[in-house]
Amino acid sequence: MAFVLRTVSHSAEGREIVRSARVEGDRLTIGRTPESDIQLSDLAVALTHAVITRDGDRLSVAVEPGLSLQLDGRKSDGGTIQAASGGDIQIASHIVRILPTAAGASEIALSIERVLEGEATLSRSADRLFSLGSVLPGRRPVSWILVIALLAIFLAWPLLGSRSADPHEGLRADASWSSGKLSRAHAALEKDCTACHAKPFEAVRDTACVACHTQVHDHADPFRLARAQPGLSTWGRLKLAVKERLNLPAGRCVECHTEHEGPQTMPATAQRFCADCHGGLNDRLPDTRLADAGDFENAHPEFQPLFVGGWQGPRPMMRRASLAARPFEDNGLKFPHDLHLAPVGGVAQMARRLAPAHGFGRQLACKDCHVPVADGTRFQPVDMERNCAMCHSLAFDNAGGTVRTLRHGEPAQVVADLRDFYRIRSPARPPSLAPFARRRPGEGEAVEARREFSAGASQSGAQAAIRAVFSKGGACFDCHRIDAPAGGSLAFRVRPVAFPSRYMHHGWFDHRDHETQDCTSCHAAGTSDSASDLLLPGIATCRTCHGGETTAKPVASSCAMCHDYHMDQGAPSRPGRDRRDQAPEPMAALRREAR
Secondary structure (H helix, E strand, O other): OEEEEEEEEEOOOOOEEEEEEEEEOOEEEEEOOOOOOEEOOOOOOOOOOEEEEEEOOEEEEEEOOOOOEEEOOEEEOEEEEEOOOOEEEEEOOEEEEEOOOOOOOOEEEEEEEEOOOOOOOOOHHHHHHOOHHHOOOOHHHHHHHHHHHHHHHHHHHHHHHHOOOOOOOOOOHHHHHOOOOOOHHHHHHOOOHHHOOOOOOOOOOHHHHHOOOOOOOOOOOHHHHHHOOOOOOHHHHHHHHHHHHOOOOOOOHHHOOOOOOOOOOOOOOOHHHHHHHHOOHHHHOOOOOOOOOOEOOOEOOOOOOEEEEEEEOOEEEEEEOOHHHOOEOOOOEOOOHHHHHOOOOHHHHHHHHHHHHHOOOOOOOHHHOOOEOOOOOOEOOOOHHHHHOOOOOOEEEEEOOEEEEOOOOOHHHHHHHHHHHHHHOOOOOOOOOOOOOOOOOOHHHHHHHHHHHHHHHHHHHHHHHHHHHOOOOOOOOOOEOEEOOOOOOOOOEEOOOEEOOOOOOOOOOOHHHHOOOOHHHOOOHHHOOOOOEOOOOOHHHHOOOEEOOOOOOOEEOOHHHOOOOOOOOOOOOEOOEOOHHHOOOOOOOOEEOOO
8 A cells, every 4th residue: 555645736826736756555644744744844843743644544643632624625633535425634734635536546635735824715716817917017017117217316327416505415415426425634524425436327536535635645656566576476567568558557545545445544554565565676776876674673774864965066865875874965154063062161051051041051952043933843943143143253343231142144244244344443544635725735645544544444353353253263263164255355254054854855853743852862963073073873773662563572663653655745644643834845944154
């Protein structure tokens, strides 16, 4: 004896799918467990729900205690079905139909089908008759309707809204295109998409960025920057050569500066962002003048400041040199720092005498002449009248309480003032005689002789005073470099003076961050006897406190601490400290105190 099982299901199109199975024996189990002969996947069905047993032409249906089923439409806990007439057994949402079988047949056929509750007696046609599928359009028309609706809502409507006259009105249809909130720096542009997206369906161009970021400069030539990338393949070099030929610069602002990432600030630049290129730059760009740099503590060249290396007439010539070569600066001054910082001697005594009026200590200190600017990053230029004249006076006469001083920075005016001063101080000239007045013999000759003597004395005194000012021990000679004229000429020339306001133009140093340190701990001014000494600390001095990005030293220093990617002509910016508005141009940074 055997049971033939026909499991009936339907596809989405309503096509009937039949799977057949054969169970040998005269007993069938029905339940949710996989071991059941008829497995019904419904949580309302127990693991072992019912058992069908064959006894000749009669089928007995038994239910587990506490459970029930519907036998031929009536709720029951069991019963008998004749094989010749067949019958229906409904358990939850499934119907097991016992198909009529001839008497004495060895096989009994059963059909298993899942139907909706309340529709067990309905045919398949009736099921479609009372469903919404008979009145709704097909899936293809619905798909086209949805596509058109999406295009209208998220394309046509935003396009019309983007052309609104007021970009700050309340409802913006094109807001649906936004992929997220802008960063904090660009929060003010939240409702002005055209500030960056100048043309519809066109990627943000670099021109849109530099329209606002006018102080941002390229890090380097775009093509050289692309060739400096590590791991550039042969195919990459070929594509780069084609772009260079067509003048299509590689690299865009948005490749590094991504927007719509939420209200956040730009994270600090990691050291590897710089070291990946600069760590082996000489291998990839053999013609570069930059030394390899990968880590401040153990892979960084000596500092190379920009200073006055000579003169071309009145124009200072700037040059760059490594501090390891101990370069000298031709700034035009004579100034011994060690003499002015000495704890004993005439300068210290002068400082003590002027202390009540100027707040000096028992000796001069760096802060007495070098005054920081408002933000503390750098120092104001040393000024003769403000810083030097309190000790180095240019006064040469006191007339009724009015002190006359020489003009600083104007040698020709100094010569003219001294000539006039000695001319005025010469003996009084006799009154002029009337052209027709009677005179004793010889009276006219005596008057002219006295005049010539007075003029000669005045001229010789002025010349001596002028030479004294521009010679050793004079007011100009002790501080400035003087070119003496040939012969008896008084055309003395004072060499011009110039200092860069910043020596490290490719790096940033903030004195405010070091205000707790003594100046002489970095600048060896106490042992310098010449103004030409370049009193800048070398890299070894900085490494006593600063290490690389990961270091055991007190200050971990990545590349971005001192260097800005978008190097400009003035002061590079650091995160949170943009001081480009205070940065002079390189030649404008030269302070000229005398000509």
